[in-house]
Amino acid sequence: MINKSFWYADWSFPIICGLLSAGIFAGTHTFYVYGIGAFNEIAFVAMLKSGMTTGDYGAVAAFSASFLFARVIEGSLVGILDIGGALQTGIGLGVPALLLAGGYTLPVENFFAALATGLILGALIGLIIILIRKFTVNSGGSTFGADVMMGAGNASGRFLGPMIILSAMVASIPIGTGSLLGALLFYIWKKPITGGAILGAMIFGGIFPIL
Known part of the structure; x- marks a missing residue:
């Protein structure tokens, strides 16, 4: 009964998103520092690698941030969060690219800062999805058979x-x-x-x- 109350509660979803994002962001940290460990598709990671080489993170930032935005809206409407697009691509590549482009290297260079950054951002994304869903689709008293869950992929x-x-x-x-x-x-x-x-x-x- 305790497990059911956790897995089916609204407040648990931001926690799970935060934990997943912390690991994903930490993976990007290891790739940035050691050249291995990113949790993403090879082609997308190559875009980040190109930015690390040239100093131009515009392409990977725009591509990944758009993925994040679209998947958050999709998760709010459908009730299924695409981990590949929202967290792995958006949090794992888009946010680091934006930070590096702005000259903020600490969250990517430091392992513990990477964990904290991913945890906070993931929890915020989970909270946003819950709030959007609560005041739109769920406001009518129906979830159309899908509460918010993790799933899918790019x-x-x-x-x-x-x-x-x-x-x-x-x-x-x-x-x-x-x-x-x-x-x-x-x-x-x-x-x-x-x-x-x-x-x-x-x-x-x-x-x-x-x-």
């Missing part, structure tokens, strides 16, 4: 598009309509519909906010 995340559309429709009719139109446009452009569904829901959610 590859499998593309199949969450239909769930995003359905969850957006549960939130409100305008947001659902925007999500559907966004997914349709991305399908016509032969792009993954997940991105279109998220952008459409965000745009229509801004125009027609949930009261």
